Amino acid sequence: MKVAVILGTSRGDGNTRKLVDEFSVFSDAKVFDLADYDMSFYDYEHHNKGDDFLPLMRELVAFDHIVYATPLYWYSMSAQLKVFFDRISDLLTIEKDLGREFKGKSASMLATGHNENYPDCFVKPIELATEYLKMEFKGIGYASVQADNDLMTLSKVAIQSFETITRGEFSY
Numbered sequence: 001m002k003v004a005v006i007l008g009t010s011r012g013d014g015n016t017r018k019l020v021d022e023f024s025v026f027s028d029a030k031v032f033d034l035a036d037y038d039m040s041f042y043d044y045e046h047h048n049k050g051d052d053f054l055p056l057m058r059e060l061v062a063f064d065h066i067v068y069a070t071p072l073y074w075y076s077m078s079a080q081l082k083v084f085f086d087r088i089s090d091l092l093t094i095e096k097d098l099g100r101e102f103k104g105k106s107a108s109m110l111a112t113g114h115n116e117n118y119p120d121c122f123v124k125p126i127e128l129a130t131e132y133l134k135m136e137f138k139g140i141g142y143a144s145v146q147a148d149n150d151l152m153t154l155s156k157v158a159i160q161s162f163e164t165i166t167r168g169e170f171s172y
């Protein structure tokens, strides 16, 4: 099963990236860091349809499972990932056929934050958007990081996430 990670963080070598890197060791996932893509806010008139969003979505169609990786920023997903989700509206308007190709796939979240626990409002938008696209939401792996680069914690969560999120369904 092919796994893609969409990473949205303000720190390319930060905690969330390290969690993703650990996860990738087990899942053999391909990581797409949104910082590498030119992607502007949703535009009702689609003047931005020539930016990197649609080519990225065409590449993602080849994967079975998408992991959304984000730090907890003010109880929410990162702004980078929110822009990505807003742009999914392009798949409901100008690229409906491409949007339908995500039906039947699955998705999950990987996240880091300082607090011990994350609020429900952090997960819900991604869970509901996943279900809107007729994809199965498999859950979240969350690392509470008290000190940057706590590789022990990140690696433990990466392993647990791989096992619980995937429920043994991935072969690699």
Ligand SMILES: Cc1cc2nc3c(=O)[nH]c(=O)nc-3n(C[C@H](O)[C@H](O)[C@H](O)COP(=O)(O)O)c2cc1C
Pocket (backbone or CB within 6 Å): 009, 010, 011, 013, 014, 015, 016, 017, 070, 071, 072, 073, 074, 075, 076, 112, 113, 114, 115, 116, 145
């Ligand atoms: C702008 C900003 C907002 C944050 N908000 C929260 C928050 O609401 N809850 C929390 O537990 N941690 C919060 N944190 C801490 C980060 O979630 C935590 O340090 C995370 O591991 C950073 O990941 P990164 O290195 O990928 O940016 C915040 C950090 C920043 C920079």
